[in-house]
Amino acid sequence: MSTAEPGAASDPGAAAAAERGAVRDPGAAAAAERGAAPGPRGGATTTWSPLRSPAAAGPGYPPAAVSWLRLLTSELRLVFRRRRNLALLAVVAVIPVIIGIALRLAAPPTSGGSGQGPPFLDQVAGNGVFLAFLALTIQLTLVLPLVVAVVAGDTIAGEAGYGTLRYLLAVPAGRTRLLGVKYLSVVAFGLVAAALIAAVSLICGVSLFPVGPVTLLSGTTVSLAQGLLRVAFVTLYVAGAMAALGAIGVAISTFTEHAIGAIAALAIIVVASQVADSVPQFGVVHPYLPTHWWDSFDSLLRAPIDTTTLLHGLLSFGVYVVIFGSIAWARFTSSDVTS
Secondary structure (H helix, E strand, C coil), rough: CCCCCCCCCCCHHHHHHHHHHCCCCCHHHHHHHHHCCCCCCCEEEEEEECCCCHCCCCCCCHHHHHHHHHHHHHHHHHHHHCHHHHHHHHHHHHHHHHHHHHHHHHHCCCCCCCCCCCCCCCCCCCCCHHHHHHHHHHHHHHHHHHHHHHHHHHHCCCHHHHCCHHHCCCCCCCCCHHHHHHHHHHHHHHHHHHHHHHHHHHHHHHHHHCCCEEEEECCCEEHHHHHHHHHEEEEEHHHHHHHHHHHHHHHHHHCCHHHHHHHHHHHHHHHHHHHHHCHHHHHHHHHHHHCCCCHHHHHCCCCCHHHHHHHHHHHHHHHHHHHHHHHHHHHHHCCCCCC
């Protein structure tokens, strides 16, 4: 590990990190907030050796679980307090409102319709619960993946670009633990974004459309409580898809010091996968594309539930997490960190 000595007073990177955290971006103060306090001349100092783990360092160290939880809490606080990320959450929350108002103004008097668009588009006018499914489907096309790409691409590349990554490594958490915390923050952000879409859609649907027993795509009618439970399952499924995408983004982020490059690369992968998935000639590779199973949550809107399709989707997400998580770990734990 060729990280810079955290106590080096002549290193301008610590001063730049402190200045960035104090003046512009709260995320730049990550090193100090995780335990690497600024030194007397701007360098980061710590009472823990970066070469030892908390478990092996003696009684002066907190338990590993406490240290891990503290690091995760700090990272989540930084992610959800960043103004850019709050703006992204605001965008995904506003879109269901726009969709609901537009459908209310143009809604036919019954739930019948032209059959165009998503399979539950025509059901929205008859039951506001379907607005949640519609909003998730529409935002899965680009908006939600882009939101996750911004957060995932910034995990490692953002810290490296700002010059704070080596000071984070001065805290005796270890590279593996730091990488895991970064990824979990992306997963949490994706889950919150998906849950926010579902919650706002339900509120908007209740306000603008009738709400009652839910008629599924298969024609079976279930109670409103069962319908809301299926909304929760769909939200978790979408969050799983975003967790897989986040793993790809974190892996890309370990290969560059420019967050915008990692974000753009992940966005291109999403668009290219969706385009390839729509070309019949590429049918042989469709099941292996990262976006192929994203819309398979409509299996939850049928009775009986198509568990085979759901399991295929969840398995695909898990495979992507394992593969790209391994790539990220191999890259991050073996590369020299000089920024």
